[in-house]
Amino acid sequence: xxxxxxxxxxSRGRTSPGPADPTAVPPVPDxxxxxxxxxxxxxxxxRTAPARTPAPVRxxxxxxxxxxxxxxxxxxxxxxxxxxxxxxxxxxxxxxTVVAVRKPGVPLVEVRLxxxxxxxxxxxxxxxxxxxxxxLLGTGTRSRSQVDAELAAxxxxxxxxxxxxxxxxxGSVLSSGLPVLLDVLADSLTDPRYGREDVAGERDRIGxxxxxxxxxxxxxxxxxxxxxxxxxxxxxxxxxxAGLVAAVTPAVVRNLxxxxxxxxGSVLVLVGDLRPADAVxxxxxxxxxxxxxxxxxxxxxxxxVTGGPVHAFHRDGAVxxxxxxxxxxxxxxxxxxxxxxxxxxxxxxxxxSRLVENIREDKGYTYSAxxxxxxxxxxxxxTIGFDTATASTAAALLEARYELGRLALVPPxxxxxxxxxxxxxxxxxxxxxxxxGYASTLSxxxxxxxxxxxxxxxxARLAAVTPGEVARAAATVxxxxxxxxxxxxxxxxxxxxxSALGDVVLP
Numbered sequence: 466x467x468x469x470x471x472x473x474x475x476s477r478g479r480t481s482p483g484p485a486d487p488t489a490v491p492p493v494p495d496x497x498x499x500x501x502x503x504x505x506x507x508x509x510x511x512r513t514a515p516a517r518t519p520a521p522v523r524x525x526x527x528x529x530x531x532x533x534x535x536x537x538x539x540x541x542x543x544x545x546x547x548x549x550x551x552x553x554x555x556x557x558x559x560x561x562t563v564v565a566v567r568k569p570g571v572p573l574v575e576v577r578l579x580x581x582x583x584x585x586x587x588x589x590x591x592x593x594x595x596x597x598x599x600x601l602l603g604t605g606t607r608s609r610s611q612v613d614a615e616l617a618a619x620x621x622x623x624x625x626x627x628x629x630x631x632x633x634x635x636g637s638v639l640s641s642g643l644p645v646l647l648d649v650l651a652d653s654l655t656d657p658r659y660g661r662e663d664v665a666g667e668r669d670r671i672g673x674x675x676x677x678x679x680x681x682x683x684x685x686x687x688x689x690x691x692x693x694x695x696x697x698x699x700x701x702x703x704x705x706x707a708g709l710v711a712a713v714t715p716a717v718v719r720n721l722x723x724x725x726x727x728x729x730g731s732v733l734v735l736v737g738d739l740r741p742a743d744a745v746x747x748x749x750x751x752x753x754x755x756x757x758x759x760x761x762x763x764x765x766x767x768x769x770v771t772g773g774p775v776h777a778f779h780r781d782g783a784v785x786x787x788x789x790x791x792x793x794x795x796x797x798x799x800x801x802x803x804x805x806x807x808x809x810x811x812x813x814x815x816x817x818s819r820l821v822e823n824i825r826e827d828k829g830y831t832y833s834a835x836x837x838x839x840x841x842x843x844x845x846x847x848t849i850g851f852d853t854a855t856a857s858t859a860a861a862l863l864e865a866r867y868e869l870g871r872l873a874l875v876p877p878x879x880x881x882x883x884x885x886x887x888x889x890x891x892x893x894x895x896x897x898x899x900x901x902g903y904a905s906t907l908s909x910x911x912x913x914x915x916x917x918x919x920x921x922x923x924x925a926r927l928a929a930v931t932p933g934e935v936a937r938a939a940a941t942v943x944x945x946x947x948x949x950x951x952x953x954x955x956x957x958x959x960x961x962x963x964s965a966l967g968d969v970v971l972p
Contacts, residue, residue, distance in 0.1 A: 601653050
């Protein structure tokens, strides 16, 4: 190399373009070039991790025990004090009670309108079912599609359903869209369309639904239980007669709306991201045209539930039997209600109850057993229910009765009462933790004449009730002599066993 010549630098990944070689193989895109043999570095050997000894597998029983005995379950921390939300309650000139509750968190408002809707005849139940299905399907100034579009534009929706006690309109909307939802609601209450095609379509749909429901064992058992409790009282009409539904016309529905969908005695609850005073004012402005023609009709007080034999009903070829038992209870205003609520939980009100432990966990007679409290104007009842195989029907009924007697005669242990108490307090707190849950709970309580403050007082009463009070309440409400009920199943297969139990009436 002569002076002045530079040593050519080694290319660092770039090459100068040269003349094209027609015989050259084009490079493979993204392929790494093979290293020259002389410059290739030897590959490092991968390090092998030392073999790990698998962790020993322990059963749940082993995990729950120590060398000193069963592992203690940590005590629950004391419940945190809950500050009641800001609310405003006002009765408008029309007689409508409005309760607005500030519960921010998400920019929504939950709406619940509860209209007392008691009737006196099976025809009322049929007409009410069609009314609930069509009341939101358009107004005099809005078509069905316009109602849906206006609500959708503000993130809202409205639904309606009915039972023997009330007509309930429920919905939710973005906070900013509350005026729109209230306007649509007011229009539906004061000027509903009830078009011929809408009524006919919903009437046929309800008829088909009732026909299918009539073949469901649980529906049959419920109907038999309601008839046993209340006879021909309207409270027993959970499902209307399909033939009477088929006879409902638009004119009949309009007439029922005019006579029964009334503000006086109704309750409107709004819960969410709102200012209570402002929300009440908006309701007063929007629903000012909903004027009363009298008070809304409350369901008449049904007959008292009395003890008696279990009535059996035949269902040909049934592979399962439906067992439903009931007894009179106390309403929410009664001083013993907290004790009755805990006694119900101990018996069958949650998964750790005696009934579930006996006929599900221990004997395997059923997949699900439950006990709950139901309420009507002036009445309350315990309702116990489970389904079981035909072969185990009599045995399961025997055990359910046994647990009734055991709870009535043997006071529940302190640990049972405390577990039920914590469950009751926890579920109450859970029901009030969301806007939707708070609105539904408050609407139900106000519908029975209770005040919003009842929620906080009830939590304190649950915390204070003693095991002795629970035992005294159980001795009255859960006594086997106070209970009655129904069994629906294949009596050709199980009738003789039921008869052997005694206190069972066969057809």
